[in-house]
Amino acid sequence: MxxxxxxxxxxxxxxxxxxxxxxxxxxxxxxxxxxxxxxxxxxxxxxxxxxxxxxxxxxxxxxxxxxxxxxxxxxxxxxxxAHKVEKLEQALSLLTSFTEDMQRRGRTVESVWLSRAVHSPSPEEVMALGLGADDRAARLARVRRSDGIPLAIERASLSTAFLPDPEVVETSLYGVLEARGLRPTRAVQRISAANLGPRDAELLEVAEGVAGLKIERVSYLPSGQVIEFTRSLYRGDAYDFAVELKLT
Amino acid sequence: MxxxxxxxxxxxxxxxxxxxxxxxxxxxxxxxxxxxxxxxxxxxxxxxxxxxxxxxxxxxxxxxxxxxxxxxxxxxxxxxxAHKVEKLEQALSLLTSFTEDMQRRGRTVESVWLSRAVHSPSPEEVMALGLGADDRAARLARVRRSDGIPLAIERASLSTAFLPDPEVVETSLYGVLEARGLRPTRAVQRISAANLGPRDAELLEVAEGVAGLKIERVSYLPSGQVIEFTRSLYRGDAYDFAVELKLT
DNA sequence: AAGTGGTCTAGACCACATG
DNA sequence: ATGTGGTCTAGACCACTTC
Missing domain, CATH: 1.10.10.10 (Winged helix-like DNA-binding domain superfamily/Winged helix DNA-binding domain)
Structure with a gap:
């Protein structure tokens, strides 16, 4: 020393x-x-x-x-x-349930709601969800934790046509949609990296400026209609996404 | 003001x-x-x-x-x-050529070699490439640029059994391998986020600590043998990877 | 009560870019 | 030559944790 x-x-x-x-x-x-x-x-x-x-x-x-x-x-x-954080590996090309995923790994799962409410849509939501002038947006935001460690922030937006009352979602959004007969069949994810701002860093319990993995997902119904638009922020040090490539 | x-x-x-x-x-x-x-x-x-x-x-x-x-x-x-950087979108589940990718977008492409040489393998390379005690590793490192802006650092490692002389690679590593009758058919990528260190930040011409997208790729031959192991670091502000999900 | 990191100040010199 | 960001100092007070 x-x-x-x-x-x-x-x-x-x-x-x-x-x-x-x-x-x-x-x-x-x-x-x-x-x-x-x-x-x-x-x-x-x-x-x-x-x-x-x-x-x-x-x-x-x-x-x-x-x-x-x-x-x-x-x-x-x-x-x-710092203690080494074992990176959690997750397949990117499968839409997996966070809850099932963690339980399969023998980890506890907690989910803290930040908000579940109906708002006037932001321009971004209007674009992504294809909303009309009078449509409103249901927003769900939560922090996903496992074994006491926050892993990700998830912010989902849907048209109220699909989810009139966001309060009914307890754990699985897809479960609630399924019960209403809505079943997305296709989704596109966009991945990039960003330094966490003061708010997000606090929610994920890391220092401001730490690198986070930003994932935006848009899900589609069989009809081609957009049903859901989710922006997630993962701790860059705790997550690892895996993709298998097809080589022609 | x-x-x-x-x-x-x-x-x-x-x-x-x-x-x-x-x-x-x-x-x-x-x-x-x-x-x-x-x-x-x-x-x-x-x-x-x-x-x-x-x-x-x-x-x-x-x-x-x-x-x-x-x-x-x-x-x-x-x-x-800062000027808004239009994010470059790239499909993650296809192995695309950087050069073709950019040219299709009407952008210039430059590639600056940092090194092309044979080394004693690092423990990481031994693991990933499945090297034996006497095997040596060929390393290729370059900075990819487009329109004068550095976009990514690529560091590839191969066994010298597949690439005895790294100097022969001018532009396309896969081209050289193909010419030698080596054609990977499967690859797995792992994606995470990390703050750029002083060296990498300098190479990418951004401030130290900026968030970067780290992608590790392992490619396999039809025999199942690992042929190549590449670690890339993309500027988080300039890149966007897209994946389409299959929902069952 | 003592020790720690978090914030803040005033002032200084250097290396680099531009006129 | 001037102005800019980049580095560095010595010292101060605060908020929090630990004992």
């Missing part, structure tokens, strides 16, 4: 900014196992005096490692090497 | 940290169109005096918006509202 934070080599010219040098040192210590998951780092002030850097510079190095998921900070408690 | 950076309302109690208040203000100005793409913001020092905040605090607000892709900073030049 004394070695890790010794002021030596911080005067090297051409080694780049000081915060990057420190960041690299810590990252290497983690990669090599000299810092193991769960280990605590010295307090920021202590690292500063040990390295001869200012606390602001130490913080900048630490922040980058928090963003990349290698460190975790807890206010009032300390800075720790 | 005077309005945007007026010190009013920065004394509101209960509105959260100052940098978040400023961040929110700027984000709203962009969303509402009062700040249009390409517009320049005042210099950091000027924003600081206008708002009555310190430069460090202004920087923290700006940094977050740079991370989320809403602002762009150019050293020596200024801070600007």
């Amino acid at each position: 004394n070695l890790l934070f010794s002021p030596q080599r911080f005067d090297d010219p051409g080694a780049g900014p000081l915060y990057l040098q420190l960041q690299r040192r810590i990252a290497e210590a983690i990669a090599s196992g000299r810092l193991a998951p769960g280990d605590s780092l010295p307090a920021e002030r202590d690292m500063a005096t040990m390295t001869g850097l200012s606390r602001v510079t130490v913080r900048k190095a630490v922040q980058a490692l928090v963003l990349s998921g290698q460190l975790v900070q807890r206010r009032g408690s300390g800075t720790f090497v | 005077n309005l945007l950076f007026s010190p009013q309302r920065f004394d509101d109690p209960g509105a959260g940290p100052l940098y978040l208040q400023l961040q929110r203000r700027i984000a709203e100005a962009i969303a509402s169109g009062r700040l249009a793409p390409g517009d320049s913001l005042p210099a950091e020092r000027d924003m600081a005096t206008m708002t009555g905040l310190s430069r460090v605090t202004v920087r923290k607000a700006v940094q977050a918006l740079v991370l989320s892709g809403q602002l762009v900073q150019r050293r020596g030049s200024g801070t600007f509202v």
Whole structure:
């Protein structure tokens, strides 16, 4: 530990900014196992005096490692090497139920509703759902958790023609639709990456700016009509989507 | 503009940290169109005096918006509202050629080799490629660009049994393999999100910490043998992968 | 009560871009 | 030459956790 934070080599010219040098040192210590998951780092002030850097510079190095998921900070408690999160693998080309998926893995499932209500549709919803001037949109938003860890935020929108009362949805939206005789047969998903904003980061219990996987799904009825439009945000560190390719 | 950076309302109690208040203000100005793409913001020092905040605090607000892709900073030049990047949509369940893909869209394609060489395999490569003790790994790394914008970093690994001399690959790896009678028929991709590290961020010409889409692909020969293992890193702001779901 | 991370300040120097 | 963002410092107070 004394070695890790010794002021030596911080005067090297051409080694780049000081915060990057420190960041690299810590990252290497983690990669090599000299810092193991769960280990605590010295307090920021202590690292500063040990390295001869200012606390602001130490913080900048630490922040980058928090963003990349290698460190975790807890206010009032300390800075720790992150535990490896076993990535959950999920097939992308099958529409699977979150609940069944997790139970098959022997994990607990919790789902916290953020809202279930009817709103005037946003322009995005009008586009995606093909709504008319007087149509209204039912919105369902929830946080999906497993074993106490939040994994994803799901925000679904439907025309009230298909779901007049969103309050009736307890667990499975598709279950409720099925009971009403509505069965999507095709869906298209679009996947991209984005840094989480303050709100979403808080809901997923990660630092602001952490990378998240954004998935937008549009589901279609056999008639070709759009029935549902869902935007999900997955924790990038906890999820892994798998796709099998057909090669011609 | 005077309005945007007026010190009013920065004394509101209960509105959260100052940098978040400023961040929110700027984000709203962009969303509402009062700040249009390409517009320049005042210099950091000027924003600081206008708002009555310190430069460090202004920087923290700006940094977050740079991370989320809403602002762009150019050293020596200024801070600007980012131009909307039209997201490139790509089908995930087809193995498409980057070159053909872009040309079909009427875009130029450039590919910059970072390295083409033979190495001792890393543990990861041994695992993925199923290498033996004496096998060596051919590595190909390049940055894919289109219209002058870097879009992705591709790092491919193969056993030298399949590709003894990586230097022969000029544009298409699959083309070279095909010429050698090697034709993958199945591939599995795993997708997740990650914050870009200093090196990768530089190669993709974005700020460190920006969200990237990480795709790992393993391709198989008809015999079931693994022929290739590729790790790609796409700019999260410029790419969008599409998958169609089969619903049973 | 003591220690931790979170926020904030005022001021400084450097490297780079543009006129 | 001037202005810009990039880095860095020393010191301060707050909110929270832990003892």
